[in-house]
Amino acid sequence: MLVPQLINGLTQGSLYALIAIGFVIIFGTMNLVTFAHGEVYMVGAFVGAFALTLWHLPWFVALLLGMAAAWVLGFLIEKVAFRPLRTAGHMPPLLITIGLSIMLKDLAVILFGAENRPVPSIYDQTMHVAGVQVSVLQLVILGLAAFLILVLRFLIQGTKIGRAMRATAQDHEAAYAMGVNVNRIFSIAFALASALGGAAGVLIGIYYNAVYPSMGATAGLKGFAACILGGLTSIPGAILGGLIIGVVENLTVQFLASGYRDVVAFLVMVLVLVLRPQGLLGRKLRTV
Amino acid sequence: MPLYDFVPRRENVWRWLPVLAALLVFPLLVRSEYLLRIAVLAGIYIILTSSLNITNGYTGLFSFGHAAFYGIGAYTAAILATRLGLSFWFTLPLAGIVAGAFGAVIALPTLRLTGIFLALVTIGFQEIAYLVTLNWIGLTRGPMGIPGIPPPAIWGTPLAGNRGYYYLVLALDVFVLFLLSRIVTSRVGRAFVSIREDEVAAQASGVATFRYKVLSFIIATFFAGVAGAFFAHHARFVSADSFRLDETFAILTMLIVGGMGSLLGPVIGAVFLVVLPEASRFLAEYRGVVYGLILIAVILFRPEGIAGVPGIIQTWGALSRAQKPSAVEEPVT
Amino acid sequence: MKTRLLITLLFVVMLPLAAMSPAWSGEPIHIAVSGPLTGNFAEYGQNWQKAINLAVEWINATGGVNGRPIEIIYGDSKSDPKDSAALAQKFTSDSRIVAEIGDFSSTASMAAQPIYDKAGMVQLSPTTSHPKWAPGSPWSFGIVGTQAGEGPFMARYAIEKLGKKRIAVLHINNDWGIASTEYFIKGAQELGGQILGVESYFETEKDFTAVLTKLRGLRPELIYVPSFYNEMALMSKQREKLGWTDVAVMGPGSLYSPKLLEIGGDSVNSLYTSAVFFPSDPRPEVQKFVKGFEAKYKATPNMFAAVAYDAINLMAETIRKVGTDRKAIRDELTKTKNWPGVTGKITFTERRDVIKDYRHLMVRDGHFALFDK
Numbered sequence: 006m007l008v009p010q011l012i013n014g015l016t017q018g019s020l021y022a023l024i025a026i027g028f029v030i031i032f033g034t035m036n037l038v039t040f041a042h043g044e045v046y047m048v049g050a051f052v053g054a055f056a057l058t059l060w061h062l063p064w065f066v067a068l069l070l071g072m073a074a075a076w077v078l079g080f081l082i083e084k085v086a087f088r089p090l091r092t093a094g095h096m097p098p099l100l101i102t103i104g105l106s107i108m109l110k111d112l113a114v115i116l117f118g119a120e121n122r123p124v125p126s127i128y129d130q131t132m133h134v135a136g137v138q139v140s141v142l143q144l145v146i147l148g149l150a151a152f153l154i155l156v157l158r159f160l161i162q163g164t165k166i167g168r169a170m171r172a173t174a175q176d177h178e179a180a181y182a183m184g185v186n187v188n189r190i191f192s193i194a195f196a197l198a199s200a201l202g203g204a205a206g207v208l209i210g211i212y213y214n215a216v217y218p219s220m221g222a223t224a225g226l227k228g229f230a231a232c233i234l235g236g237l238t239s240i241p242g243a244i245l246g247g248l249i250i251g252v253v254e255n256l257t258v259q260f261l262a263s264g265y266r267d268v269v270a271f272l273v274m275v276l277v278l279v280l281r282p283q284g285l286l287g288r289k290l291r292t293v
Numbered sequence: 294m295p296l297y298d299f300v301p302r303r304e305n306v307w308r309w310l311p312v313l314a315a316l317l318v319f320p321l322l323v324r325s326e327y328l329l330r331i332a333v334l335a336g337i338y339i340i341l342t343s344s345l346n347i348t349n350g351y352t353g354l355f356s357f358g359h360a361a362f363y364g365i366g367a368y369t370a371a372i373l374a375t376r377l378g379l380s381f382w383f384t385l386p387l388a389g390i391v392a393g394a395f396g397a398v399i400a401l402p403t404l405r406l407t408g409i410f411l412a413l414v415t416i417g418f419q420e421i422a423y424l425v426t427l428n429w430i431g432l433t434r435g436p437m438g439i440p441g442i443p444p445p446a447i448w449g450t451p452l453a454g455n456r457g458y459y460y461l462v463l464a465l466d467v468f469v470l471f472l473l474s475r476i477v478t479s480r481v482g483r484a485f486v487s488i489r490e491d492e493v494a495a496q497a498s499g500v501a502t503f504r505y506k507v508l509s510f511i512i513a514t515f516f517a518g519v520a521g522a523f524f525a526h527h528a529r530f531v532s533a534d535s536f537r538l539d540e541t542f543a544i545l546t547m548l549i550v551g552g553m554g555s556l557l558g559p560v561i562g563a564v565f566l567v568v569l570p571e572a573s574r575f576l577a578e579y580r581g582v583v584y585g586l587i588l589i590a591v592i593l594f595r596p597e598g599i600a601g602v603p604g605i606i607q608t609w610g611a612l613s614r615a616q617k618p619s620a621v622e623e624p625v626t
Numbered sequence: 627m628k629t630r631l632l633i634t635l636l637f638v639v640m641l642p643l644a645a646m647s648p649a650w651s652g653e654p655i656h657i658a659v660s661g662p663l664t665g666n667f668a669e670y671g672q673n674w675q676k677a678i679n680l681a682v683e684w685i686n687a688t689g690g691v692n693g694r695p696i697e698i699i700y701g702d703s704k705s706d707p708k709d710s711a712a713l714a715q716k717f718t719s720d721s722r723i724v725a726e727i728g729d730f731s732s733t734a735s736m737a738a739q740p741i742y743d744k745a746g747m748v749q750l751s752p753t754t755s756h757p758k759w760a761p762g763s764p765w766s767f768g769i770v771g772t773q774a775g776e777g778p779f780m781a782r783y784a785i786e787k788l789g790k791k792r793i794a795v796l797h798i799n800n801d802w803g804i805a806s807t808e809y810f811i812k813g814a815q816e817l818g819g820q821i822l823g824v825e826s827y828f829e830t831e832k833d834f835t836a837v838l839t840k841l842r843g844l845r846p847e848l849i850y851v852p853s854f855y856n857e858m859a860l861m862s863k864q865r866e867k868l869g870w871t872d873v874a875v876m877g878p879g880s881l882y883s884p885k886l887l888e889i890g891g892d893s894v895n896s897l898y899t900s901a902v903f904f905p906s907d908p909r910p911e912v913q914k915f916v917k918g919f920e921a922k923y924k925a926t927p928n929m930f931a932a933v934a935y936d937a938i939n940l941m942a943e944t945i946r947k948v949g950t951d952r953k954a955i956r957d958e959l960t961k962t963k964n965w966p967g968v969t970g971k972i973t974f975t976e977r978r979d980v981i982k983d984y985r986h987l988m989v990r991d992g993h994f995a996l997f998d999k
Contacts, residue, residue, distance in 0.1 A: 108581060226416065441739075530708065
């Protein structure tokens with residue numbers, strides 16, 4: 006059952022990668038960390054779930070709606086938490102995202118109840134690829150994740166905004182001096198990262214057939230783990246980190262037991278931080 | 294004198310006697326078990342918040358794993374009490390020692406890191422502790438928790454009803470706060486503050502910063518373990534999911550709202566945030582929203598909290614006032 | 627001065643009026659209920675609540691218990707052991723409460739048990755089926771039967787009725803799941819069944835793709851899954867997605883709940899389970915309950931409503947015999963013999979649990995149906 010577990014792992018890993026890429030974008034551009042990313046992911050997932058169950062929209066519309074909701078929420082968070090505290094160091098905004106995380110999770114419980122909200126099955130057939138039976142949904146998710154990443158790459162490498170983002174990431178004071186509207190770039194970067202998180206949320210909801218208010222907590226932390234494994238400043242690193250964690254988690258279930266699955270991500274994160282904080286592909290960080 | 298400067302001294306203790314008297318008389322006037330229970334919880338959180346204050350407030354570290362040590366203390370007390378029949382008077386200090394030992398073990402490889410990296414590694418450790426507790430069924434009974442923890446016994450009579458617990462936690466709080474006040478006003482405390490204010494300068498002046506950081510961590514985790522033991526003997530049941538990241542966030546919120554870096558701050562923060570959600574049915578249902586909003590409001594409008602040292606939040610994580618906050622520390626050669 | 631006199635007079639007149647409750651000759655009898663009203667087990671607790679409210683309504687409409695109305699004090703435990711323990715402390719220190727009904731899961735009941743035991747209050751659980759629970763305290767009672775009875779019954783169902791010998795087990799990792807698995811495996815092995823593997827999952831798990839893939843590799847004919855409706859629904863959908871459809875799925879009576887069908891949809895068709903209560907049972911007490919429930923709630927009661935209904939009625943009956951002293955209630959309960967409940971006749975063994983008759987059930991075309999082959 007090695008190949009099916011690998012596919013399970015790659016599918017989940019691709020979604021961890023989307024969350025991790027969000028962290029990389031935010032840290033790379035703004036040099037800041039957000040603890041509310043898991044809740045953005047959760048909000049995106051709920052909007053997608055409602056699109057499917059209440060409004061009976063086709064799944065790709067649900068995905069777009071989830072991403073849009075996450076984009077908007079990300080935009081608002083940046084405005085509330087990060088912009089007013091631009092010169093306040095990185096701790097106050099982080100604490101505000103903690104406050105937002107606590108609030109959003111509780112609001113979701115109050116509005117929707119703490120229990121699972123079921124999400125209908127989509128693409129629940131299987132097909133044979135090279136003699137192995139794979140779930141169509143897994144292929145769809147892998148394809149979508151890859152597509153989103155390619156779109157992101159195009160955005161960052163091939164557009165003017167992308168170039169402005171890269172310039173800001175390198176040195177936002179210099180970028181400002183060159184005429185880049187740094188505030189606007191920060192806003193876009195945060196919203197973009199949030200949209201990716203929202204996409205992951207919708208897809209996870211479809212994959213596991215359930216969304217629930219506390220789904221963001223662990224997902225956010227695993228996204229951190231993937232990000233750290235890959236290197237806090239590297240998008241390819243985040244992708245690699247996500248995939249590795251996804252695969253190792255599933256192999257752990259196969260060869261050990263289901264209960265140890267979540268330990269993988271945190272063990273990896275702790276080991277990387279203690280032994281090689283720059284991760285696999287990150288720049289070596291140093292103090293001045 | 295600003296609130297954050299308050300330290301109990303012989304001269305000003307007499308001013309607090311009326312408060313102490315009120316605290317002693319409180320349960321004689323208030324008979325409601327419900328209200329007394331809230332008071333006991335506030336007492337537990339005073340210890341938790343004050344202990345987190347040592348690392349995060351006085352020393353300026355980013356410890357985000359406090360709930361794990363709280364849990365280690367609680368489980369130690371639970372296991373010792375239910376398997377070995379030890380009484381509260383033994384489990385309390387032992388829980389502190391075990392938690393402190395774990396603190397030492399975690400501190401050594403991780404306190405080289407600073408800022409968000411230290412935060413993430415402490416979160417990682419916290420989640421690992423949770424998962425190990427959940428899976429190691431032989432030791433902790435996993436998701437089933439440990440029931441049947443006996444109440445503390447005073448002169449042979451077990452406590453029944455929250456009034457006894459109230460006096461017990463009051464005594465414990467006074468003792469712990471007294472110890473902490475001695476620590477922070479001593480050379481050790483001044484070393485902690487110097488690390489928080491400007492670690493590079495402290496190191497340059499000969500302060501063994503790493504050793505003091507580890508010491509601060511051990512002190513904080515020791516008292517978190519003590520709080521855990523008290524919790525175990527009060528709730529009479531422990532389970533792993535009382536000790537996760539949300540719990541750390543709750544304690545952190547109490548610390549920030551009350552104010553970091555002062556003795557009164559954590560006390561005020563803990564009492565305020567334990568009592569507030571119980572003030573009305575409405576608030577109790579919206580507890581998370583209330584906490585989140587208050588935390589955000591404090592950071593935006595009064596970052597030092599009610600009784601905290603001004604300026605800590607803004608420079609938290611900065612190695613030196615001369616530098617922008619950064620990530621990994623390298624030893625200064 | 628005049629106004630003060632007037633107000634005082636008003637109070638003097640109003641006080642006795644206020645103290646008079648309409649048509650009752652006595653103070654209400656308070657019974658506490660600790661169960662999951664919210665959270666992932668909410669449907670079970672809400673079923674309890676409906677049945678209990680119906681029973682109390684009927685009891686109070688016909689004069690109450692010895693002229694006193696029953697008043698239920700609900701506590702939402704979410705079937706979480708932390709909360710059930712906290713509620714136990716609250717209930718036992720409330721001197722108005724004479725007995726407690728609850729909790730839902732074995733783990734929640736067992737967490738609260740030492741507290742009820744120490745304080746001396748009856749804990750009557752409608753659904754706790756762990757064999758070690760009721761014997762754990764002289765104050766604990768269970769009326770749904772134990773896994774020591776259901777396990778072997780399900781093993782016979784799987785091996786003798788369905789002819790499936792190669793079995794794998796996937797269970798929820800808590801007291802109840804572990805006990806269910808233990809007794810099922812013992813029964814299965816005695817009948818010549820082959821247990822190919824045992825896996826477990828924690829209550830909050832959502833991803834079953836990995837563990838299902840692992841079990842599939844063992845090629846079992848049937849998987850026995852001690853679980854509840856939420857996870858079984860997710861598990862079934864994910865199993866379908868993985869294309870693993872050539873395996874029989876069976877679980878204990880914990881699955882007999884309408885929400886399983888609602889959430890699981892097509893993926894739970896042909897699920898095998900058991901029941902101690904079935905609405906088409908012709909016994910008069912069952913029909914009265916079913917018709918009354920349907921009239922009040924426009925829905926057919928399920929097993930969870932039925933056991934809660936039995937619990938409150940048995941409790942009321944016991945209080946009617948011996949009054950409201952907590953110890954007297956306990957002592958009288960132990961003497962219960964052949965009490966006609968809608969889930970069968972209730973007689974407490976010396977362990978204070980009961981021996982139940984189970985029925986074979988399966989899901990057919992989106993409904994629960996008796997398995998008749």
